[in-house]
Amino acid sequence: MKIIVPMAGKGSRLRPHTLTVPKPLIPIAGKPIVQRLVEDIAKVAGEKIDEVAFIIGDFGAEVEASLIKIAENLGAKASIYTQDIALGTAHAIKCAEASMTGNVVVAFADTLFRADFTLDTNSDGVIWVKKVDDPSAFGVVKLDDYGFITDFIEKPQTFISDLAIIGIYYFNSGEKLMDEINHIMDNDIKVSGEYQLTTALENLRQKGAKFSLGKVDDWMDCGNKNATVETNGKILEYEKDEFTEFPQSANIQNSLIIQPCYIGEGVEISNSKIGPYVSLGKGTKVINSNIDNSLIQEKTIIDHGNLSNSMIGSSAQYFGVAREISLGDFSVLDFLSK
Template structure:
C-alpha cells in the first residue's frame, strides 16, 4: 500500500506562521502535522506501507529532505513531487501519477483525525467523513439505505448533506482513479475554476464503483490560528500519558505546569505557570509568564507574557501584557520597553 499526501497549499489562512514554514510542517504537540498524519494512517492501515509520496510546492531542499526522513522512519520509501500551480485537488494527485499504482490512501495534509477503523477491502474505496454544521464549505456525500455513497457534491450552495469529506480516501485501484483524473483534465472539466477530486469520484461512482463510508471519532482542523491552537490542545489531551513534561535537558525553576503540556528539549522555564494545553518547542525560554492553551515554537523568548489561545512562531520574542496573539517567526513584540519609554 502507498500513501499519497498532497500538501502544496500556501496556508494563507494560517499566516504569518506559514510565511517561513509550510503549514504541514508546523508542529502540533512536538511533531509536524504531516508526520502525525502519516503515522496515524500507518497505524490503522493494517498492512505495510511501501511508499509515502508527498506533493509539495516550492518548499526547498531542506523540506524535501525532512519529508523523506519522515517516510523512512516508518519503513517506507519517500518520494517528493512538485505542484507548480494550485489547480485543484485532482491536479495535485496527478502530479504524483508515477506513484499511483495498486491500492493507496490519499490524505490531504491540513487535517488530523482520531479513529479506530479497518480498511474495507471489499469496496472500491472508502471516503472518510464527519458531520459538520456548515457543509457549504466542504465536499459532501449522500448515502443510500445500505450506507454506500450515491453522490459527491463539491461545496453545495443548498443543503444536500451534512457529511463532509475530511480529506482522507482509500482506493483499491489507483489506476482507475488516475484514469478519471486524466479524463477530467484532458477535457478541461473544472468546478470553481479547478480540477476537483470529487468530480473524478462521481465519474467512478457512475461507472459502478462502490464507495463505503468511513467515520472518524474526531476531525481536527489546522486551517487557521484558532483551529490549530485548538487541535494542539486536543492532541495533547489524547496523548496525555505519553507527553514528556520534563525532558532531562530542560531547566524548570519555581514553575507550575498543569498537564497536558508538551515541553521540548533545552527549554528554560522560570517563575511561570504553564498549561493546560500548551506546547513549547525546543530551545525556548519563558520567564515570569502565565500561558495556557497556546502553541509556542522553537528558539523563542517570552518574558512577562500572560497568554491564552495564542500562537508564537520560531525565533520570536514577546515581552509584555495579557493578550491573545498570533506572532510569526523572527518577530519581536515588546510592550515592556514601550511602557518604560512613555
C-alpha cells in the same frame, strides 16, 4: 500500500506562521502536522506502508529532506513531486501519477484525525466524512439505505448533506482513479475553475464503483490560528500519557506545569505557570509568565507574558501582557519598553 499526501497549498489562512514554514511542517505537540498524519494513517491501515509520496510546492531542499525522513521512519520509500500551479485537488493528485498504483490512501495535509477502525481493502474505496454544521465549504456525500455513497457534491450552496469529506480517501486501484482524473483534465472539466477530485469520484461511482463510508471520532482542523491552537490542545489530551515526563535537558525553576503540556528539549522555564494545553518547542525560554492553551515554537523568548489561545512562531521574542496573540517567526513584540 501507498500514502499520497498533497501538501502544496500556501496556507494563507495561517499566516504569518506559514510565511517561513509550510503549514504541514508546523509542529503540533512536538511533531509536524504531516508526520502526525501519515503516522495515524499507518496505524489504521492494517498493512505495511511501502511508499509515501509528497506533493509539494517550491519548499526547498531542507523541507524535502524532512519529508524523506518521515517516510523512512515508517520503513517506506519517499517520493517527492512538485505542484507548480494550484489547479485543484484532482490536479494535485495528477502530479504524483507515477505513484498512483495499487492500493493507495490519499490524505490532504490540512487536518488530523482520531479514529478506531480496520480498513476494508476489499471495497473499491472508502471516503472519510464528518458531520458539520456548515457543509457549503466542503465536498459532501449522499448515502443510500445500505450506507453506500450515491452522490459526490463539491461545496453545495443549498443543503444536500451534512456529511463533509475530510480529505482522506482509500482506493483499491490507484490506476482507475488516475484514468478518471486524466479524463476530466483532458476534457477540461472544472468546478469553480479547478479540477476537482469529487468529479473523478462521481464518474467512478457512475461506472459501478462502490464507495463505503469511513467515520472519524474527531476531525481536527489546522486551517487558521484558532483551529491550530485547538488542535494542539486536543492532541495533548489524546496523548497525555506520552507527556508525563519532561526531557532532562529542560530547566524548570520555581514554576508550575499543569498537564497536559509538551515541553521540548532545552526549554527553560522560570517563575511561571504553564498549562494546561501548552506546547513549548525546543530551546524556548519562558520567564515570569502565565501561559495556557497556546502553541509556542522553537527558540522563542517570552517574558512577562500572560497568554491564552495564542500561537507564537520560532526565534520570536515577546515581552508584555497581552492575553491573545499570533506572532510569526523571527518577530519581536515588546510592550515592556513602552
